[in-house]
Amino acid sequence: MRTIDLRGRALSRDALLKLVPRAAVSAEVAVERVRPLVADVAERGEAALRDQARDFDGVTGHRLRVPAESIAAALETCPPEVEAALRALIARLRQGSAAQVPEERVTHLTDGAVIRQRWQPVGRVGLYAPGGKAAYPSSVVMNAVAAQTAGVPALALASPAQADNAGLPHPAVLWAAALCGITEVYAIGGAGAIAAFAHGVPEIGLEAVDVVTGPGNVFVAAAKRVVSGLVGIDSEAGTTEILVIADGSAHPAFVAADLISQAEHDEAAASVLVTDSEEFALRVEQEVASRAASTRHAERVAEALSGPQSAIVLVDDLRTAALVSNAYGPEHLEIQTRDDEGVLRDITDAGAIFLGGYTPVSLGDYLAGSNHVLPTGGTARFASGLGAHTFLRPQQIIRYERDALRELERPLRALAEAEGLPAHADAVTARFEAGKEGL
Numbered sequence: 001m002r003t004i005d006l007r008g009r010a011l012s013r014d015a016l017l018k019l020v021p022r023a024a025v026s027a028e029v030a031v032e033r034v035r036p037l038v039a040d041v042a043e044r045g046e047a048a049l050r051d052q053a054r055d056f057d058g059v060t061g062h063r064l065r066v067p068a069e070s071i072a073a074a075l076e077t078c079p080p081e082v083e084a085a086l087r088a089l090i091a092r093l094r095q096g097s098a099a100q101v102p103e104e105r106v107t108h109l110t111d112g113a114v115i116r117q118r119w120q121p122v123g124r125v126g127l128y129a130p131g132g133k134a135a136y137p138s139s140v141v142m143n144a145v146a147a148q149t150a151g152v153p154a155l156a157l158a159s160p161a162q163a164d165n166a167g168l169p170h171p172a173v174l175w176a177a178a179l180c181g182i183t184e185v186y187a188i189g190g191a192g193a194i195a196a197f198a199h200g201v202p203e204i205g206l207e208a209v210d211v212v213t214g215p216g217n218v219f220v221a222a223a224k225r226v227v228s229g230l231v232g233i234d235s236e237a238g239t240t241e242i243l244v245i246a247d248g249s250a251h252p253a254f255v256a257a258d259l260i261s262q263a264e265h266d267e268a269a270a271s272v273l274v275t276d277s278e279e280f281a282l283r284v285e286q287e288v289a290s291r292a293a294s295t296r297h298a299e300r301v302a303e304a305l306s307g308p309q310s311a312i313v314l315v316d317d318l319r320t321a322a323l324v325s326n327a328y329g330p331e332h333l334e335i336q337t338r339d340d341e342g343v344l345r346d347i348t349d350a351g352a353i354f355l356g357g358y359t360p361v362s363l364g365d366y367l368a369g370s371n372h373v374l375p376t377g378g379t380a381r382f383a384s385g386l387g388a389h390t391f392l393r394p395q396q397i398i399r400y401e402r403d404a405l406r407e408l409e410r411p412l413r414a415l416a417e418a419e420g421l422p423a424h425a426d427a428v429t430a431r432f433e434a435g436k437e438g439l
């Protein structure tokens, strides 16, 4: 990992972001690459999906809609320990997600003037679980439990077809689908899946959805940006990032293991350490060097950690570390310092925040009870992680009685006249003209 020494330097946000750039394929470049793929699915439907499966997943002649029997049959091949772990994940995430459903609130402004705020779930959602370099049953659960907690009535799932599973999605994805009770599953990957959800593909019985969610690589994230507006999306949950703020009190082996764990996802993954201790930085570097080569995906990890998107950043103090982290807006932020809560107070922008030496990101990836589908690429500045709230729309319901409306007749007319829209005021006055009593 390269080291960037910021000690004694005060940098603007833009200058910081130039020093620690995002992944090689920028969101803008990826958007231009996937735009024709999305348009092709909108135009040619199934035929376009088949071409993309051949080109990107190496699969031809498969069934795009997974038969219900294949989902049920797959669960029989799930090792008991994995099934128990998936059930534990579902149960813990249900608990964690329940807090994301706001209560209906009623506000009485004056006598007879009431506003209610209710949270209405969307009707139909398309959930994406990645399946390129690895299979993501955990992402199936993260999507499904959030949607089910919100009360969404119709859920469809897509994940890439696998050449070595007869063109079905990865078996582990089907295990998770079965355990979550999802019956509508498609073997479709990448931008094609996102486009299929957004536009619908009647030939295969896929009806367009209202909201598309789920994580994926840079092309999946870009496709979500392209279809957003036509459908709702969660965040652009793209290529994984971890930023660790640590001081000399942290354990170098813990921090190194966490940086490596997220680099395992993708050659383009970003692992960043920000520390005020040069000695600690060196020890982490040594730990990374001694551990990285023995991981299963050593080549991918090495590429991610040696890329420009990964770095060790030396700063003067932890307040500056928080400023650097805020400028970056990481998907995952770990804080391992003498005063984690103090550092947390300075943090504004991050997808999810993991405090202390015993809360690794990989816990959040699987079993913490929090959701692992999180904003990347700096979008944590304005977006949140996936949750039940992603599928809920606040709706205001307004009811005024006669006297409460009458009280507002004059000020309302003043505002309507100020805007040059007097018929708005007339609509109120009409209710108080003689003979118009009594609704």
Ligand SMILES: NC(=O)c1ccc[n+]([C@@H]2O[C@H](COP(=O)([O-])OP(=O)(O)OC[C@H]3O[C@@H](n4cnc5c(N)ncnc54)[C@H](O)[C@@H]3O)[C@@H](O)[C@H]2O)c1
Pocket (backbone or CB within 6 Å): 033, 052, 056, 057, 129, 130, 131, 132, 133, 134, 136, 139, 160, 188, 189, 190, 191, 192, 215, 216, 217, 218, 219, 220, 236, 237, 238, 239, 240, 265, 266, 269, 331, 372, 373, 374, 375, 376
């Ligand atoms: N932010 C989050 O919440 C989060 C959570 C989990 C995983 N992730 C990320 O998800 C990603 C998973 O990626 P993956 O590749 O394993 O699976 P994936 O399912 O996201 O991507 C595979 C698909 O990418 C498409 N694709 C591949 N090469 C392409 C190209 N050159 N042009 C256009 N499309 C192409 C294909 O359609 C293929 O089916 C990783 O980057 C990981 O870091 C993010």
Ligand SMILES: N[C@H](CO)Cc1c[nH]c[nH+]1
Pocket (backbone or CB within 6 Å): 136, 138, 139, 239, 240, 241, 262, 331, 365, 372, 373, 374
């Ligand atoms: N770290 C990923 C989010 O970027 C989530 C994940 C799923 N499985 C393992 N990890």
Ligand SMILES: [Zn+2]
Pocket (backbone or CB within 6 Å): 240, 261, 262, 265, 362, 365
């Ligand atoms: Zn992970």
